[in-house]
Structures are given as C-alpha cells and as structure tokens.
Amino acid sequence: MKLSLLLPLSLLGTLASAAPYPLVHTDSLHCRASPSTTSKIVKTYTGSADIKISCQTYGESIKGNRIWDKTSDGCYVADYYVKTGSSGFVAPQCPGGGGGGTSSNVPGPRGDDYLFRSSCGGVDPWNYYKCQCTSFVAQRINKRLGVAFTNRYKGAAWGNANTWDEAARRTGVKINSTPKPGCVAQTNAGRYGHVAWVSAVNGDTVVIEEYNWVKREGYSTRTVARSAFNYIHLTSST
Template sequence: MKAAVFAALFQAVAVTVTYAYPISGDSVNCRSGPGTSYAVKKTYAKGSDVKVSCQTTGTDVNGNNLWDKTQDGCYVADFYVKTGTDRYVAPKCSTSGDGDGSGNGIPGPVTNDYPYEGSCGGVDPWNYYKCQCTSFVAWRINKRLGVKFHNQYKGVNWGNANTWDDAARRTGVTVNSKPVPGCVAQTNAGTYGHVAWVTAVGDNTVTVEEYNHSSREAYGKRTVPKGNFNYIHVKV
C-alpha cells in the first residue's frame, strides 16, 4: 500500500517537473499581457521555477517573440525561461486569453484571417474598399478590439490612411510615438498614406501586419524601426 502511494506521489512530482522551467535572468517581470508595454504583475528571481500553462507571441525580446503564461496567470518573455528551445513547449494560448485580458484577443494571432482575401473590390461593411490597408485595419479594430469602428467613426470622416492621425486627434483618440500591441501604425508617406496593425513591439522596432503594401491587395508582415510610424490608440 505504501509502495503504491509512493509511486503515485512520484508520478505527480514527475509531471510537475516536466512543465516547470527555471528563470534564467535577474528580476524578470511577469506582465498582464504578452509584451513589454503591459503592466508588471509579478517579478521572478533568477533560478525560480515557473510552470508554463500556454504560450503565445508578443514583443520580440532578443530575437525571441514567444511569451509564456505562468501558473501565476501572467506572461513572461520566453527568452528568460530556460526551456531548452525557442519553440513551443506548451499549448498555444487561446485567442481569448491573449493580450490585455479583455477577451477580444489583443493583439491576437499573427495570421492572414482577413475575410475578404481573394474577394477584393467593392466596399466593405466599414465603408472602405476591400483589400486596402484601411479595410484590413478597420476589420482588425472591430474584430480584435471589439470597437465598432468605421469610416465615420465618432462623427468624423477618417478617409484615406494619411488623414487617420488628424481624424483621431479630432475625436479624442490618442496619437503618439509609443506603439503597443493592438494599436494602429500610421504614416502620411505616399499619395494616400498607410495604416497597419501592430502585433509586436521590440526595443527599437515594431512588427506590423498589413494589406496592400509590399504586394498589391495582399497580406504582409514586416518589422521596421518604431520611428517609421505614428501610433493611433483606438483602445490600447
């Protein structure tokens, strides 16, 4: 009987150890979301063991954009967790569990989930032309932020991408040089300007998802210097 109890306890310990990994950095912050812009909820000392419940993508930290959700319900950069690899060692976090805890998936998975791919032309439900950068970002604002954004948001015409910053200011929406996952990257460069969805933020770089930039009416992703854009904070 004692042997059976001991065996059961041993198995339980073995399972715990399988998913627990040591912190490799000094005073590593565990944040409310998968990025350096989120609030610090807890700090781990070097050598502390953390149990990883799931993983997701976020701010790039020294070439690694994975973030681990710990048993404490907060996110720590995988770069500082000694898992033995920079790849997934736990299930991917569900969309509703990513980001700021709003349940809307901020910034959400990095994937081409735009509903009008291959069906370009005509006007979308937000009064933008399908497969343009403005349509893609308007859709992301609605889908990921849960904000009913459209071309006449808050009674102001937002128009082409090069007027989004002015429209934001006129409606009290913050525009600054500080990107966070889930905000809108905007530039006035070019004939019509450009907008994109911020999916990750590094020390001096920003990773965006976008439409109609590198390829006509097509999805793309790129990492560029932060200074390339203004940042419109519709919600985050």
C-alpha cells in the same frame, strides 16, 4: 493604396436586405444571448425558419466564419448557418461591436484572417474598399478591439490612411509615438498614406501586419523602426 470611399452613414444600413434569410447546414439552430456557443440559449429555430437580421458582429468562429447575426428576436445565431449569399456583412455592425475584443485576441494571432481576401473590390462593412490597408485595419479594430469603427467613426471623416492621424486628434482618440501591441501604425508617407496593425514591439522596432503594401491587395508582415509611424490607440472607451 487606393483612394477610400466616403459614403454617408445612412448608406451603411442599406447593406442589409429587408427579406429574411433561410437556414442552411442544419435542421435546427439555437439563438443565443451572445455570439458564442457557450452562451445561454434564448430560443431555437427550426430548419425551415427564415431569419431576419437586425445587425451583425464578430464572435466565436464556426467552420472558419466569425460573423454572427443578431436576429429580430434579439439573440445571436452563427452566420455559417444563415444563407445570406455573402461571405461578409450584409447588415450594419451591431453597436459596441457585440462579441468584440478581449485580452486573448489583442493583438491576437499573426496571420491573414482578412475576411475579403478572396473577394477584393467593392466596399466592406466599414465603408472602405476591400483589400486596402484601411479595410484590413478596420476589420482588426472591430474584430480584436471590439470597437465599432467605420470610415465615419465618432462623426469624423477618417478617409484615407494619411488623414487617420488628423481624425484621431479631432475625435480625442489617443495618438502618439509609443507603439503597443494591438494599436494602429499610421504614416502620411506616399500618396494616400498607410495604416497597419502592430503585432509586437521589440525595443526600437515593431512587427506590423498589413494589406496592400509588400503585396498588391495582399497580406504581409514587416519589422520596421518604431520611428516610422505614428500610433493610434483605439479602445472601447474612446
């Protein structure tokens, strides 16, 4: 895997543009109390409105886009309807993961849901290079566990995959040899190590989902011996 990018936390906020964003695909847009179309409507914007984004998070999928934008009014709109010029985040992750993980999406469906699979290169919202194993797993942690994980989670430098085990121990995140669906598989093997998402556990084997291993900068699944990895257990309480 590629060397990770380690930037100061203060630079994460520069992803957001100070300019407001126009609406697209709609004549009006409801702004809701949480990132879901079933949530309470707080206010409604006209189609000519410009939206100021304070932070972004994941929520209900709208036309294949799971990103929701928290506006300066303190409510959420589906990013599909906001013309940000990007298919990814343009603002910092909302504290606490916003509409984060639930029991229904842990470990979640097996498949390539990686947001940047068509735009490899550059830096993702979690301060990792896109299409690397660390970026894919960082997205799963944020999207499915509801944990606002970044390369600087809990003030530690998580860095490349081969230092995630050390960072977990330094920050009090549970790490052991016992896999559970929805945890992170981690190994120090290779130049930069490797991390993957545990999709299922079957006796002495685990099914993992990963990026940049079998396929360069691409998605794959494997069934491997559970002894091949350490297992990092991130939760919203850690």
